Amino acid sequence: MERVFNFAAGPATMPLEVLQSIEKNICNFEGEGLSVMEMSHRSKTYEKIINETRDNLRTILNLDNNFDILFLQGGASSQFAMVPLNLANNGDLTYYAVTGNFANKAWDEAKRWTNAVDITNSMSDKYKYIPHIDSSKIDKSAKYLHITANNTIFGTMYDNLPEVDIPLVADVSSNVLGKDYDYKKFALAYAGAQKNLGPAGLTVVIINKKYIRSDLDKSVPTMFRYDIHAKNDSMYNTPPTFAIYVAGEMFKWVLKQGGVKELEKRNIEKANMIYDILDNSSFYKPFAEKESRSIMNVTFNLKTEELETKFIAEAKENGMINLKGHRVLGGIRASIYNAMTIEGVKKLTEFMQTFEKNNK
């Protein structure tokens, strides 16, 4: 089969030119006589790769030296634990904006260690929108407010970051490098790589150095301590070397495209192509409320489950895969991260119009 259009929520589609560059170097990296997978993480060649990768991300996100960039493992799920263990003491007050399944998981995990309070919670409304945070309700002794910047399953997103007087922590897994936030506003932001950064198995953590603590409880595992990873430049243990290399190739591609501002513009354009159809049809029903809509994941329903199944199957026959919504929500979800082309979205919208005509 020729290349498909892959609308998966993550692991997700990557730019073909990035894959081709990796392919060219699989057996013999730039003529060095070995693969990146075989390189000692302490070798000069690999150190150059990881340093360049870190520097490029710093450039892309416009971060100054007050911030450390860490390359870790374990996905966002490990961060759900690391954030409270590192930023709070046992029993401290922390706030969570519960705007989706993963936000809820982060909150649950924080309860193991802190007095974690859901400052806002849209669960009873099926996470259809990003609820407002009433900053007058915030106790300033709280260690941080945790938000989920983009809710992959429900297709909602913070268009603007909440303004609060306590440290802001964000799970940016599904809109990092796709939505243009001011990262200097975060005390800490983290992202599993498998959406906009490359392959699964790598987690990027951006942390303001003033929140890195060394006086943690003895019970906190060494591998779950930001101070250890920061002090060792993400080389306390063997890092996921190949995944970091691939992320580095992605960062070079982002720079070549003109950075996050340009990619955000394209993402808005792509998302609007689909939302326009949803808003001008009684056949398709958008899920997320208008003012909370994501530019990364577009969620919608058809009249019946049967029709949705038919939609997904016919799309697949036409070379568009992974349009099925997450199992907790059902329906249709089109994930249109940075690497999804306008051409791919055009093909999807044309298919949607044809499908509507044929099944009205």
Add this chain to the structure above:
Amino acid sequence: MERVFNFAAGPATMPLEVLQSIEKNICNFEGEGLSVMEMSHRSKTYEKIINETRDNLRTILNLDNNFDILFLQGGASSQFAMVPLNLANNGDLTYYAVTGNFANKAWDEAKRWTNAVDITNSMSDKYKYIPHIDSSKIDKSAKYLHITANNTIFGTMYDNLPEVDIPLVADVSSNVLGKDYDYKKFALAYAGAQKNLGPAGLTVVIINKKYIRSDLDKSVPTMFRYDIHAKNDSMYNTPPTFAIYVAGEMFKWVLKQGGVKELEKRNIEKANMIYDILDNSSFYKPFAEKESRSIMNVTFNLKTEELETKFIAEAKENGMINLKGHRVLGGIRASIYNAMTIEGVKKLTEFMQTFEKNNK
């Protein structure tokens, strides 16, 4: 440069045919129209990959259904914490055989949670040998004995597993699939992938199901609980999909070579080619004591540091890289895992003989 002989301790050399198979599928996996890196971990194609990988490892290690195989992240360093957190309660007695730097790190980490005692410790003898474990000293109320099966830095290895009446836990990172142990003797064994299993960023855990507990302390992070990963077939969160795929290609290669017995035979042959030179020379000085020698990492010294530096530089000029010993020990280390060919070791031994002649 043509392909080098890479004697790195990890990440380490891989078979060229495995790299070539990966290369062929980087942009388009078996004609499916996308890369493994882009595949949803919940897709049918990927499920087939991970299931086949798990099944092949079960076959290779001759494990019955009493054992679970988990694909995790975070390297051996994360296991240093997970083992005590899951197999012991806070303050319980645990035993560590301290036979090297990593064994010592595992012991240190266990002290955060348990009453961890070094039942044996060869630190004062520079970890030159694997000390005997006096089983009469073992208190049977202890939760487990932890050993490091192969000490990568020092070049020592357990030829036979210790016989004890408490659960045996082993870090097999650097000799898994290279040394033929009876894995059914382990309560738990774990291995970072980057030596004999493929790329960094994947850790394989083999656990006897009767040691999987769900009644853990509330403070244990979800991602550090074996019961959660076992219940979810290593898909509690997004696994390191590409690294697992590469490990799967390695397992197919191991099966094609005739399995661990055959590879162990070759590894003994390779190791003896080097040890024979060391034992018949006053120019080279082997580090590890004879009865504790590793068949994976061969460590030795030359008369002076200058000569060692010259040896490493000239070897590199001759296409043999990463022969420098670990910084805590110095000297020379040749890591000769499964993927290092007899041809590569032959080239090294010929170089050693020439170097001796020229520098006597």
